[in-house]
Amino acid sequence: MDIINLRFLDVLDIVFVALLLYYLYKLVKGTVAVNIFIGIVIIYLMGSLTQLLQMELLSSVLGEFIGVGMFALIVVFQQEIRKFLLMIGSTNFTQKGKFFTQLRFLKGDLETSTNVDDIISACEIMGQTYTGALIIIQKNTNLDFVKNSGDDMNIELNQPIIESIFYKNSPLHDGAMVIEDNKITATRVILPVSNDRSIPLRFGLRHRAAVGITEKTDALALVVSEETGQISYIRDGEFVMFESTDELIDRIKEDLL
């Protein structure tokens, strides 16, 4: 049987294709690129159908179109291709990858190095004073490609620092803060905004930016709403529900491991 001849390299091949498709999906999820992709598939199917039905003229017009399709794709998806290559190139496989997580697990070391309690206490206080905040916690995907839009920092994380950065009159309060391990490594960062139409209208750009970055990377995002004081936790482009701040802290700690 053919299945018996499946070589190790074939399995690797399938895994790589699956990874590639996963990255592509993450990239185009919720963007107009999905509609463009559907358009391309429709044109391709129409081309094949007209060929089958021997509709010479239409088939040659569509055939010409598909012929230059590769160049058209590069032009249309220029931004996406750029982000895709950046995403692949900036994935930090060694820093806190699963393999190393497992090693830590074997050692019984299940504590994250990020001071999640301080982040959430700061969010709670900012929520009570209706101070808007956008905090991004880096995991495996390197966030250098967005950090370039803000200011580089290297500050040990603690509750008063977070509060003072997002304090309304602070020159650093705008945009997002990036946290790596237990350091604030960037402030005033501009993030890619999600085009996902299923996000309720009451959420503005701050929340859309949190959805945008978590759709494209494995980072975790926390938003404090300036309007309602409510804290939102966003992961993989989705709002994560929680009942209490203790539950939120536990979830983030789990997600960071």
Ligand SMILES: Nc1ncnc2c1ncn2[C@@H]1O[C@H](COP(=O)(O)OP(=O)(O)OP(=O)(O)O)[C@@H](O)[C@H]1O
């Ligand atoms: N792309 C972005 N990247 C980073 N920060 C952003 C981005 N877009 C907006 N922000 C931040 O969000 C702030 C407020 O935006 P907006 O009022 O639209 O958000 P919101 O989701 O309605 O949040 P809130 O409930 O706090 O009003 C901006 O002043 C800016 O600091």
